[in-house]
Amino acid sequence: MTVRExxxxxxxxxxxxYAGLSLGNLASARNAGAVSHPRAAALQGIAKMRSNIALxxxxxxxxxxxxxxxxxxxxxxxxxxxxxxxxxxAAMSASxxxxxxxxxxxPAADTSDGRTHLTVANLVTMPHRSHEWPQTLAQLxxxxxxxxxxxxxxxxxxxxxxxxAANHMRLCASHGEAGVEIFVYGQSGGPFPAxxxxxxxxxxxxxxxxxxxxxxxxxxxxxxxxxxxxxxxVVAVANERVLFTHEQAFADKESFYADLRALLPSxxxxxxxxxxxxxxxxxxxYIFNAQLVTLPDGGxxxxxxxxxxxxxxxxxxxxxxVAGNGPIRRLIPVDVRQSMANGGGPACLRLRVVADPANxxxxxxxxxxRLDEVARIVDAYWPEAIAPDDLADTRLIxxxxxxxxxxxxxxxxxxxxxx
Ligand code: SUG
Numbered sequence: 001m002t003v004r005e006x007x008x009x010x011x012x013x014x015x016x017x018y019a020g021l022s023l024g025n026l027a028s029a030r031n032a033g034a035v036s037h038p039r040a041a042a043l044q045g046i047a048k049m050r051s052n053i054a055l056x057x058x059x060x061x062x063x064x065x066x067x068x069x070x071x072x073x074x075x076x077x078x079x080x081x082x083x084x085x086x087x088x089x090a091a092m093s094a095s096x097x098x099x100x101x102x103x104x105x106x107p108a109a110d111t112s113d114g115r116t117h118l119t120v121a122n123l124v125t126m127p128h129r130s131h132e133w134p135q136t137l138a139q140l141x142x143x144x145x146x147x148x149x150x151x152x153x154x155x156x157x158x159x160x161x162x163x164x165a166a167n168h169m170r171l172c173a174s175h176g177e178a179g180v181e182i183f184v185y186g187q188s189g190g191p192f193p194a195x196x197x198x199x200x201x202x203x204x205x206x207x208x209x210x211x212x213x214x215x216x217x218x219x220x221x222x223x224x225x226x227x228x229x230x231x232x233x234v235v236a237v238a239n240e241r242v243l244f245t246h247e248q249a250f251a252d253k254e255s256f257y258a259d260l261r262a263l264l265p266s267x268x269x270x271x272x273x274x275x276x277x278x279x280x281x282x283x284x285x286y287i288f289n290a291q292l293v294t295l296p297d298g299g300x301x302x303x304x305x306x307x308x309x310x311x312x313x314x315x316x317x318x319x320x321x322v323a324g325n326g327p328i329r330r331l332i333p334v335d336v337r338q339s340m341a342n343g344g345g346p347a348c349l350r351l352r353v354v355a356d357p358a359n360x361x362x363x364x365x366x367x368x369x370r371l372d373e374v375a376r377i378v379d380a381y382w383p384e385a386i387a388p389d390d391l392a393d394t395r396l397i398x399x400x401x402x403x404x405x406x407x408x409x410x411x412x413x414x415x416x417x418x419x
Contacts, residue, residue, distance in 0.1 A: 003108070003176040006058045006357060007291065007350040008143075008364065009049050010102070011374065012042040013064025013094035014403035017386045018342060021089060021128045024192030026228040026283065027343035034341065038094070039382035041338030045097070045349055046375050048334045052303065053368060055332075056296035058357055060143070061366045061374070063411070065096045065135040066404055066419040068397060072131040080397060090128035092391050092400075098344045099351040100166040100233055101129070102136050106208035107170070107354035108149070109178045115151045116355050117208035118144060121164030122155035125195040135417075142361055142416055149359040153207050162200035165351055166231035167220075169238035171264050175294075175354045180263045181210055184232035184250070186220045194225055196232075216259055219251040227279040233347050234283055239292035239300060242327045244270045246282050268327050276317045285314045289345030292328070301330035305345045309333045363411055377407050 020032020053059050068080040068091040080088055096102070103118045111117050120137040123129035133155050144150035156162045172179030183201035186194025198217060205215050220232055229235045229249070236245035241264065250256050260267050272282070282288060290304035302318070309315050309331075318331055334346055357365060366374070381403035383396060390396050408414045 002358070003354060003356050004058055005175050005293070006060050006353050006355065006360070006365075007052060008060035008062050008099055008353060009045060009350045010062045010097040010099035011064050012038065012045045012097045012339060013067060014038050014382045014400045015067040015092045015386070016041045016094040016097070016338065017089070017092065017388065017391065019089035019093065019128070019388065021093060022126055022230065022343060024225070024228065024230040025343040027341055031341045033388050035385050035387045037338055037385050039378060039384050042378040042382055043375060044336050044338055046371055046378070048336055048346060048349065049366065050368065050371055051332070051334060052291070055293070055301070057293060059366050060353070060360070060364050062096070062099050062102065062139055062351070062364070063408060063413065063417065064094060064404060065132065067094065067400055068092050069131050071419065081392070088391055093128040095129050096132045096136060097339060098348040100348045101164045101231070102351050103140060103164050104162070104168045104204045105165060105351065105353050106181060106210060107175070107179070109172075109176060110170070110181055110208070110210055110214070112209040112211070113151070115149060116144070116353065117151045117153065119153040119162070119204045119207055120155050121162045122158060122200070123163060124158045125161040125163070125193050138417060139364070142413070143364040145361060146359045149355065156200045156203045160197040160200035160203065161195050162197070162204065163195045163231055166233045166348065167196040167201070169236065169243070171238050171243060171260065171267055172240060173266060174240055178214065180214050180216065180260065181205070182216045182218055182238070182260070184218050184220055186225055187222070190222050190226045192225055192230065194220070195230060214263055216256065218256045221248050221251045223248050224279060228283040229279070230343070233289055234286065235279070235288050237288050237290055237292045237347060240294055241266045242268050242270060242292065242300060244288065244292055244302070244328065245272070246277070246279060246288060247271050247273050248279050270321070270326055270328065272317065277314055281311060281314055285311045286340065286345040287314055287318065289347045291346050291350060295330075299329040300327050301332050302328050303332045303334055303346050305340055306333045306335050306337070307340055363413055373410065374407070377403075377410060381406055
């Protein structure tokens with residue numbers, strides 16, 4: 001059995017647009033009303049996947065969702081032509097691209113029944129994301145249908161907000177070994193919503209049959225949420241025995257670090273001080289919304305957005321870090337600017353699953369050749385640009401629907417995923 005980390009990226013959908021829907025996500029607010037470029041966006045995401053494959057990493061793919069979400073509009077007693085603008089925008093959102101919010105994943109080594117558990121995130125805090133889970137769950141049930149290897153759970157019930165892996169970290173000696181799972185939650189009361197509720201985190205830990213002695217619940221700092229860290233993965237990322245974090249990410253970092261060190265003595269905490277990179281600059285540059293990966297030669301690399309390279313102070317700190325003796329040896333900037341303009345960096349675009357690829361439906365795994373095919377469809381069908389007023393245009397809607405149908409048909413998933 002070859003258990004390894006697989007990164008499932010959400011392909012950026014043909015309805016990608018900037019509707020300013022996410023209160024507390026500063027990039028989404030800043031770019032509200034801007035013209036989006038869905039084709040370029042999807043090709044940027046594909047280029048990131050290609051670059052990760054070239055590094056020797058295993059790559060998976062989640063499909064965009066059917067948009068506009070007619071089932072959701074119908075449950076609201078309307079349809080895309082008659083809906084109010086904000087409801088229409090929510091029904092058209094391509095937000096499922098941010099696969100880190102698709103589910104929380106606990107690898108088999110951590111669970112008492114020896115299966116990999118996945119709980120689809122309910123995303124109840126933001127209306128445009130609250131209707132993602134049924135289509136996400138349908139894909140998870142297909143991709144991870146092997147019941148000996150996987151257990152796929154439905155969403156934790158409202159009102160307990162759950163935003164999936166974006167608020168979950170796992171530290172371990174190596175991917176295949178038992179780890180410490182860390183659930184990061186927020187407390188409401190600040191200027192922006194806290195999207196991850198502690199009761200949702202506790203429910204996921206129970207559903208996944210985790211060892212309570214190796215599970216930590218850690219509160220996000222209020223300053224981090226107020227500065228725009230709407231998910232913990234905007235201020236911290238973990239891989240194997242390394243935690244890369246901003247010093248202001250957690251409400252009580254000393255007790256968190258002490259608990260972590262007691263459970264995993266080999267843990268290495270790479271902390272970025274606020275004196276070097278302020279929370280504001282961390283969130284502008286998204287240095288923590290990076291994919292921290294173990295390369296086949298054993299060294300670790302940080303796959304981070306080009307925005308981090310474009311901020312001289314931030315980049316200088318990172319270059320000093322990799323020149324030192326720490327565990328992170330390489331910096332790999334990737335251009336995902338279209339996603340970044342809605343607050344989604346390289347780490348938001350992927351869901352990590354530690355498993356044996358042989359147990360996964362191969363339609364959800366990609367190599368260079370399959371990405372070539374997907375890129376050809378994106379090139380031929382995805383709209384070039386979408387302005388906010390276009391969302392009501394029936395020709396645009398027909399094109400978005402045609403794009404999705406062509407892709408899903410090509411990947412031989414239409415029989416399973418038709419809305
Ligand atoms: O939920 N943006 C997403 C970004 C999610 C990033 N994911 C992680 N950090 N893991 C969000 O706020 C903006 C959509 C808009 O405004 O049109 C949006 O949904």
